[in-house]
Amino acid sequence: MLWSTILLAFREIRRNLMRSFLTILGIVIGVSAVITMVTLGNGATQAVANQISSLGSNLLILRPGQRVGPGGGGGARRFDLRDVEAIRTQIGSIKAVAPTVTSAVTVIYGAKNWSTTVTGTTNDDFTAANWHLAAGRIFTDAEVKSGKAACVIGQTVRRELYGSEAPVGTGLRVKGFSCEVVGLLAPKGQSANGQDQDDTVILPLRTVQRRITGKQTVNTILISVNDGVASSEVADRVTALMRERRKITNGKEDDFNVLDTKEIADTLSGTTKTLTLLLGAVAAVSLLVGGIGIMNIMLVSVTERTREIGVRLAIGALEGEVLLQFLIEAIALASGGGLVGIALATLASIVLTKLMSVPYSFNLGINVLSFFFSAAIGVLFGFVPARRAAQLNPITALRHE
Amino acid sequence: MSAEPLPAAAGSRPLLELVGLRKTYGEGPAAIQALDGVDLSIEAGEFVAVMGPSGSGKSTAMNILGCLDTPSGGAYIFRGVHVEKLSGKQRTLLRRYFLGFVFQGFNLLARTSALENVELPLLYRGVSASDRRAAARHALESVGLKGWETHTPAELSGGQQQRVAIARAIVTKPAVLLADEPTGNLDSKRSREIMDLITALNRDLGITILMVTHEADMAAYAGRIVHFHDGRVESDVKNGHNGPDGQGRTAHLGEAN
Numbered sequence: 001m002l003w004s005t006i007l008l009a010f011r012e013i014r015r016n017l018m019r020s021f022l023t024i025l026g027i028v029i030g031v032s033a034v035i036t037m038v039t040l041g042n043g044a045t046q047a048v049a050n051q052i053s054s055l056g057s058n059l060l061i062l063r064p065g066q067r068v069g070p071g072g073g074g075g076a077r078r079f080d081l082r083d084v085e086a087i088r089t090q091i092g093s094i095k096a097v098a099p100t101v102t103s104a105v106t107v108i109y110g111a112k113n114w115s116t117t118v119t120g121t122t123n124d125d126f127t128a129a130n131w132h133l134a135a136g137r138i139f140t141d142a143e144v145k146s147g148k149a150a151c152v153i154g155q156t157v158r159r160e161l162y163g164s165e166a167p168v169g170t171g172l173r174v175k176g177f178s179c180e181v182v183g184l185l186a187p188k189g190q191s192a193n194g195q196d197q198d199d200t201v202i203l204p205l206r207t208v209q210r211r212i213t214g215k216q217t218v219n220t221i222l223i224s225v226n227d228g229v230a231s232s233e234v235a236d237r238v239t240a241l242m243r244e245r246r247k248i249t250n251g252k253e254d255d256f257n258v259l260d261t262k263e264i265a266d267t268l269s270g271t272t273k274t275l276t277l278l279l280g281a282v283a284a285v286s287l288l289v290g291g292i293g294i295m296n297i298m299l300v301s302v303t304e305r306t307r308e309i310g311v312r313l314a315i316g317a318l319e320g321e322v323l324l325q326f327l328i329e330a331i332a333l334a335s336g337g338g339l340v341g342i343a344l345a346t347l348a349s350i351v352l353t354k355l356m357s358v359p360y361s362f363n364l365g366i367n368v369l370s371f372f373f374s375a376a377i378g379v380l381f382g383f384v385p386a387r388r389a390a391q392l393n394p395i396t397a398l399r400h401e
Numbered sequence: 402m403s404a405e406p407l408p409a410a411a412g413s414r415p416l417l418e419l420v421g422l423r424k425t426y427g428e429g430p431a432a433i434q435a436l437d438g439v440d441l442s443i444e445a446g447e448f449v450a451v452m453g454p455s456g457s458g459k460s461t462a463m464n465i466l467g468c469l470d471t472p473s474g475g476a477y478i479f480r481g482v483h484v485e486k487l488s489g490k491q492r493t494l495l496r497r498y499f500l501g502f503v504f505q506g507f508n509l510l511a512r513t514s515a516l517e518n519v520e521l522p523l524l525y526r527g528v529s530a531s532d533r534r535a536a537a538r539h540a541l542e543s544v545g546l547k548g549w550e551t552h553t554p555a556e557l558s559g560g561q562q563q564r565v566a567i568a569r570a571i572v573t574k575p576a577v578l579l580a581d582e583p584t585g586n587l588d589s590k591r592s593r594e595i596m597d598l599i600t601a602l603n604r605d606l607g608i609t610i611l612m613v614t615h616e617a618d619m620a621a622y623a624g625r626i627v628h629f630h631d632g633r634v635e636s637d638v639k640n641g642h643n644g645p646d647g648q649g650r651t652a653h654l655g656e657a658n
Contacts, residue, residue: 004524004525004527007524008524011513011517015510015511015512015513016512307506307508308508308510308511310508311502311504311508311510311521312521312525313493314467314469314496314502315496315497315501315502315521315522315525315569315570316493316494316496316497316498316500316522316525316526317493317497317525318490318493318494318525319489319490319493321525394469395464395469395470398504398508
């Protein structure tokens with residue numbers, strides 16, 4: 001009996017393919033919107049997390065100036081190597097401390113030149129900033145100490161200057177001196193604020209200080225905190241040490257700032273999660289509207305099929321069977337719409353994540369949830385039309401024009 | 402396959418019996434007395450034409466006989482069972498297992514093949530797919546539509562559509578076929594063909610037939626003509642060439658009932 005009712009419902013859908021398609025359109029759009037939004041949101045969250053971790057895990061960034069963000073620290077006092085030494089010796093639970101100096105420089109290889117950022121640092125930077133090597137080596141201690149003209153280049157510089165040629169062992173011209181390329185960095189991609197992290201040339205700190213900036217100061221100090229240690233505590237200790245070294249009296253504001261990447265990561269992923277939720281909620285409203293569409297068309301369909309329902313009732317269909325048939329029709333339509341929506345969403349998600357260059361991952365939870373939600377919408381919005389159909393009086397239904 | 406929900410008819414009683422049947426629509430002074438004490442008994446195998454002007458109560462009587470409506474008073478006894486005392490669900494089951502309906506407007510499911518249209522009542526009976534198909538083919542064949550199984554109503558003429566509707570009504574091998582102006586939408590040639598078919602169902606399969614019509618030449622096919630007027634039976638005449646003796650002729654389809 002249930003089986004034959006299901007058969008009747010499916011015959012009905014097949015009989016009115018065009019109307020069935022229009023009925024489910026709202027659900028299709030609703031489901032695909034929900035899934036696409038959530039998938040994109042998750043992708044964005046993932047992308048942010050990836051960017052933060054590419055910056056270095058458990059990393060503190062110590063910079064002069066009060067402002068946090070690009071352009072900060074214009075007039076504030078710089079750090080120097082003694083500050084670095086103080087941090088290394090007085091702050092516990094740290095893995096590496098890397099002083100860095102950056103400068104915008106044009107580099108030349110062969111007939112090509114390229115404007116890039118040159119970073120002078122120590123080998124600790126490779127640990128702290130989470131760099132990996134694609135080829136060659138990092139600096140030797142002797143190279144770092146003596147300030148030798150050796151460099152490790154990023155993937156963007158390699159692409160722009162070398163093309164398919166292997167860069168290791170060649171000589172790169174950096175601001176008037178030749179520099180031996182000893183290593184090639186593995187790609188990192190964009191940073192959280194959209195900078196190309198691979199567009200870089202790393203040299204020993206002394207080399208940059210002596211030959212490029214001409215100063216003994218350090219721009220930024222990267223501090224890599226040991227795993228399992230709360231980075232915020234270490235940040236507090238660094239702040240206290242720096243206030244002492246810079247003789248900042250109580251009540252005065254810091255003239256430097258400590259960026260905690262973990263904190264940034266938490267904030268950013270919190271923001272993207274909230275956005276995902278918001279987008280999902282907006283999309284869920286469209287799913288609800290889709291459900292109302294189903295009810296609307298089912299109600300019209302009940303009116304349109306009044307005589308037919310009269311025939312069914314006259315030839316011996318029970319009220320419950322007619323109710324069930326219409327309910328199954330609504331559920332089948334709604335969950336069919338859900339399936340089409342899932343297919344559409346998968347397609348849209350793959351294309352959009354590619355366009356937005358965020359990672360795509362199939363989220364089983366939201367797909368299953370959307371499917372059952374659409375089926376539930378079928379029950380919810382199919383019930384009223386189904387009951388109306390079942391409660392028709394066969395005599396008046398048969399006379400219906 | 403399916404257990405009969407009601408006891409079989411007692412031998413001596415008529416198949417259908419209306420006793421002092423009344424039907425009132427509305428209440429108070431505005432109430433309309435559609436049926437005002439109708440007594441009628443119909444034996445198994447009869448072919449009865451029901452006639453009368455509109456408002457005479459013939460449609461109301463047919464609805465009650467078809468278990469689609471309930472009387473306000475009096476009794477309707479079908480196969481020994483008091484239908485007026487049954488619940489809506491029991492009346493539905495009575496229709497499902499004992500009655501077949503043919504309407505003036507054919508009322509076939511659009512965009513559905515003739516075969517699937519004929520299968521419909523069997524679906525509600527829970528008949529298996531292969532039995533359903535076989536019975537539907539057989540019914541279509543017996544109304545002369547062999548080879549038209551896959552055609553949809555839009556591809557069939559009016560007469561053919563009514564044949565499909567008749568096949569749908571008889572596929573369950575009903576005890577009674579209720580036809581509401583079956584030729585009302587057809588020209589005279591098709592009307593005669595349909596009437597010949599209905600007469601043959603009565604004569605060869607022993608199906609009891611109740612037919613509402615307002616055309617005297619259609620009523621002439623019946624063995625008995627009942628005239629309604631103002632909610633009462635005005636006249637009840639036997640027609641010479643047919644009659645209740647039709648029940649004696651068994652037929653290949655009718656036995657199962």
